[in-house]
Every structure is written in C-alpha cells, then in structure tokens.
Amino acid sequence: MRHALLLATMLLWPFVASAGDLDERRAAAERYEAVASTSQMILGSIDKFAEYLPQHDRATLVETMTSLVDEGKIERMAIDVMAETFTLEEINALVDFFSSAIGQSVHGKQAAFSAELLQRTVALIHDGIARARSSVR
C-alpha cells in the first residue's frame, strides 16, 4: 500500500506541482498588470497612433478601436498568456523592473514608442514594396 501511494505521488507530482506553479505565475502576472497595464498601453497606443493619421480620420479610428477594448477581458487575457509563457522568476523580474521609478517612466512612454514603431514600420514596408516592384519592372 505504501509503495502504491509513493508511486502515485511520484506520477502525479509533476501535475500537482505544475498547477501550483501556474497559480503562482498567475498571481505574479496580476502584480505585473497592476504596475504595467496592457489595456492602458493599448488605449494609449490607439491615441498616439491616431496622431499619425489625417485629422478627419482620427476620431473614427479612436472611437472604433476604443469600443473594442474591454479592459477587464484584455487584462485577464494578458494575465493568462503571461502565466503560460514566462517562468515565475521572469515575471517577478518584470514586476520588479516596472515597479521601479525608472520602470514606470519607461512604461509611461511605451504607447508613444509602439505607435511610432507601427507607423514607421508600415512606411518602411510600403517603401520596400515600391522598391521591389520597381526592380521587377
């Protein structure tokens, strides 16, 4: 009986340990969301990206995209994906970095950074396509 119990423990331990670890990672990911909110970053990026559009298109983009942002759903999604992707040590390191004064300052600028990166990447791709087309001719 004792051997059977030992064997069962050995076989089931990875699953039990993994579930416990996932809970810890989820709790850490929740702490990360509290200091570096994904939905706030997305909303900020929409606003900043709109600044690159012609004036008459800005309001439509912001209204439409903002209506899609369900902050609660995005937060839950981000927590799930983070807990599934990163180790506890990695999430804790992110929480430590983004909780610091300098990390908060970096996070506050990420929306502007992402919006400019998106706008300039699209422009770079358009240029590349135009170059590729002209070289084919």
Place this chain on the structure above:
Amino acid sequence: MDIILDSRSTQRMLVEIFSKNYTVEELDAMTEFYGSAIGQSIIAKTPGYSRALALKMRELREEAVEGGRFSPTTL
C-alpha cells in the same frame, strides 16, 4: 521579406525611435535589465508572448464583429 525590410534600415529606424522616445537614463535601465540573463530569457520568449496575445486579441475582434459592435469596413 528581407528585400522589403532590410536589417540595416530596420536597426537605424529602431535606434531613432528609441532615442527619440526615451531618456539616456531610461535606455540605460532597459539595457541593464534586458541585458541580464533573466532579461535575455524574457526577450527570447517575447515573440511567442506577443503572438499568443495577438491571437487572443483577434478572437476578441471576431467576437465584436459577430456581436455587431465592430465592422471591418468601418475604418
């Protein structure tokens, strides 16, 4: 894709955007954090994290289209 986005132009663009948006202190802090062993490990997993998050966002968008809250032709 290499023909369309060459790595030199992309790197130049990234340097410009980083230096325009962040202070030297912030860039140094990011370099220190992402240059550490744990930071490198985070960077290696970030594309997978972004892809998984983008897939979930797409599901959210499809839900909104089905629910009539969003039309792909609006924009």
